[in-house]
Structures are given as C-alpha cells and as structure tokens.
Amino acid sequence: MPESDDRVPPAVPLLSLQAASLRFGGIVALDEVSFDVQPHTIFGLIGPNGAGKTTAFNVITRLYRVDSGDVLFDGRSLLHTPPSGVVRHGIARTFQNVELFPTMTVLENTLVGAHTVSRFKREGAMRAKAAEVLDYVGIASVAKRPAAGLPFGTLKRIELARALVSEPRLVLLDEPAGGLNHEEVEALATFIQRLRDDLKITVLLVEHHMNLVMRISDHVHVLNFGRTIASGPPADVQRDPQVIEAYLGGELEAAS
C-alpha cells in the first residue's frame, strides 16, 4: 500500500442517496437528502421521531418512490428496480415493527429469505444455509416453532436471520434495539460489529438508542423534519449545536 493515505482516491460508496426528495401531500418527508455509505462500515441514521429515517429506508428498498433525486447502489440507480428486485442487488432489511410471517415456523421464515439466492436451487442447500444462519443469530433451538407468540427479542433475531440468509452486501436495520433490554442491546452492539468485521456486510442503522449508535457507527447522519442537519464521525455529530437543539426540543432521554 502507498503510504500517502490522503492521495488514495475515495472508495466508490456502496449506497448513495442523491438529493432524494419525497412529499406526502403537504408534508415533506425527505427534503433533498444526500448521503454516501462507504463499503464495510456501519452508518448510523438518526433523528427525532418523524425525521424521515424509515422513509429513507422505504425509498432505498423501493417501497416508496422518490419525487426527485436518485438512489445509487454500487454506482447504479435503483429507481427502475421493483421492490422484489432490490434483494437481488444485495440489499436486505429488517422492519421497525417486525414484519414476519406469523403462521410460519422460524425456519420457514428464514427460508423465505433465501428465496432468491440462485445457488440455493437445491432445497437441501437452502435448508443447510438457513440452519447455519439461525445458529449464527442464536435461535437455532426454536427453529421448528411458529413465529407468532415468541418473545419480541427473538422475533427481531428471526428478522435478522431472514435478512442475512440472502447473503446481502448491505443490510438496513430499522431500530434493531427497540424493545430490547440492556443485556440484549449489548449483545446487539457486538453482533452488528461482527456483521461488519467478520461477514464484511455494510450496515445502515436507524436507531433511537443514542449510546449504541454513537458507540458502533463509523459515520452518523442526522435528519430532522426530512432535512439533513449534520453528518460526520460520531464525536463531531454529538457536539453539533443543531443536533443538540433538535434532540433537546424533542426527546430529552435520547441525548444521554
């Protein structure tokens, strides 16, 4: 490697939002939001309630259509990809309120995630991979149980398993710490770092748990009312007066 680090050209961002705007009636959900997510990093997307974080996820996964702007993945626009094509590019996600298939077993929920991975043509290979992932997220013991009725923390892990089984390059986690207790949050922090370091997966994280975000993110991007108010390393963002203002005006506990 050349020693002159500052002359290395910047890596092509894995995901890039370019002046993405979206309005619902009179409400501007996203107002020219731009950010770049570099490969093999953890990118924290934060902001008070209603800031547009989940909207950004839905724009990236094509559930919503941007009014203007662009979404690039690996340098190519996603705007002509249907929602069912997003995972084929290597993007998987979890949902804030857990969108599992309640009557299916944990294993089946995970198998659904492997649906599009073409090298799993054989049912056996698919099942083996699903079992491996369930083991990885630590819920192999409940594989045969229906998802409905399991504890919330377990449901979140099933969603993670379903996302990981498709072998994504980018995973979008929507409030993975929501509803988890202190020990579970600690385990989650380690888990997300392992995704980046061991599996080389890029993580885009929406989270209200400030401590978690500031501790594990390589880069933090702050939205408020659909607009970017700060973007940078966690330490800088934490000191940003606009960020402090946004959070003190909203949730006091979140700034702790």
Next chain:
Amino acid sequence: MLGLSRKTKVSTGASLPVIVGIAAACIFLLVGCLVSNIFAQQTVAGLAQGAIFASLALALVLIYRATEVINFAQGELAMATTYIAYQLTLWHVSYWLAFFLTLVISFVLGAVVYGVLIRPVQHRSVIALVIVTVGLFILIDGLVTWKWGADLKFMPAPFGNNVYHAGGVSFSRQDIGVLLVSILSVILLWVLFQFTKLGLAMRAAALRPAAAALVGIRVDWMLAIGWGLAAVLGAVAGLMTEPSQFLQPTMMQAILLYAFAAAVLGGLESPAGSVVGGLAIGVFLNLIGQYVGYATSELRLPIAFAVLLVVLLLKPTGLFGRRQVRRV
C-alpha cells in the same frame, strides 16, 4: 418508545375443546356407521357432498387469504369451467383428458381474472373488489347462458353407476369417486403449499406483501397463481357436482352458499378449517335430512345458513380461526 405499536397474531386456532369436539363427532359417526347401514350410507354420501363444499370453500379461503376479499364469482367460475369440460367432451375428448385439460384452462382463467379485473382495483376499497366479483358473477352467468343455453346438459358419467356392497351397506361408486378426487386435490394443494419453495413464497406473499417483496418474491405473480389454483379447485368442485346436479348455469349457486357456510365454520382464514367445515356440513345436512322428519330438502339451504349464523354469533373466528390481537 413513542408510536411503537406492534401487531401480532396470536394463535387460538384448533384449541383443545375444538379438537375434542371434532374427535367426539368422528367417534359418533363411526359408531353410527357400525350400528346402522342407512346411517353409514348417508354418512358416505354426506362426505362426498361435503368434499365438494370443501373444495369450493378452500378456493374461497385461498383467495380470502391472498387478496382479503370473498370472491362471489367463485361458484360461477367453477360452473363456467365445467361447461368448458362439457364442450371438450362434445368434441370427443375422453372424460378424464377433458378433466385435466379443464384444470389447466381454469388455472389460466383464474390468473387472468386476477391480472385483468382484480389487480387494478386491489388497493382501492374492499367494496370495489366485492363489486368487481359480483359483476364477474353476472358476466359469467350471462356468457354461459348465451353460449350453451339455460337447459340441462349431460356429460359422460366419470365413475359409472355401479354400487359397492360391503356388509349389507351399499355405497355408490360415484360418491366414493367424488370423495376421492376432491380430497386428493385438496391434499395435493396442501403439499404444494407446505413443502415447496413456490408454496412458501405464495404463503409469504399472502401474509406480508411488503416483506415478501423485499425478500425478492414477485407478489403479483404469487397472487395470480393463487387465483389460478383457486379456479382449479373450483373446477374440481364443478366437475364433481355435475354427475349429481347435471349442467345448468345455476348449478353452483347453492353450492357456493354451502361453501360460504363451510368456510365461516372453519374460520375463513384456515385452509384446514374450510375442509373440515365442508365435510361437517355435508354430513350434517345428510343426517338431518335422514333422521329429522320435517327437515326436507327444501330446508337444506336454510339449515346451512342457520349453521353460519350460529357460528358467527357464538364463535366468529370459526373452528380453526385465529383471533387477531392488537398489542400496543
């Protein structure tokens, strides 16, 4: 956490009392069949009738789960596909070849109905969907009457008219055939849904369309296939009705109502429930007709409706239904 409301489905389906009740009913039927020959005959005939109700009820449930609408045209679609089979036999296609060709045609027809008529209004209101299916009912009825006329038509008998005798009990070969074909198609469908990748994707698309799309499932295609399979089940129901009712444009209308009752009894969201409900209603109606003097055939439909009403009043989720619980 602000604004975090979670929706979970809590399974209350097939609870212990329901299972005990079904087991008790089965034992009652078994004892009855061993004691009385007429009882045995009526039970088997009731099961054959019930298997037809079950097929059509299952078609209704499939579509209800996938699109959250009751397809009022399901019976008419079944009737129309039976006429297609009739037309094939007129062209000297043998009965069973016509049977399987009709299933293929039904599948395509069901998928096309979804793509052309249902999909464009799917995300409007339930009322819009219901109106489309009622319109389809009238359209099919009109087209069939225009093409083939309203008088009775006859197809070759698929199972012959033989009667089996077993220990003094006589079973018509037709009843046994109808029962076997209907149950076999239900089982094949169950295997498809439970054990194949396609079935898994179809279940996922019906349960959580957004999440299914994001794991790469083409939800529209899955729903179209679901409508196609429902039409296939309907065609089986129509073809199995023909030997006893003969062909006429109104042949499936009463059966659709029995199928409604069966689907509601089973829980409307439960495929297994609709099959159990269909068989139960078939047997119940036959036994009531045999042993309750004043319950003549004119009262069959009202009795089925009484069942429907009682279920809706006492256990709206049906035998196998799941109660939706909202946790906030």
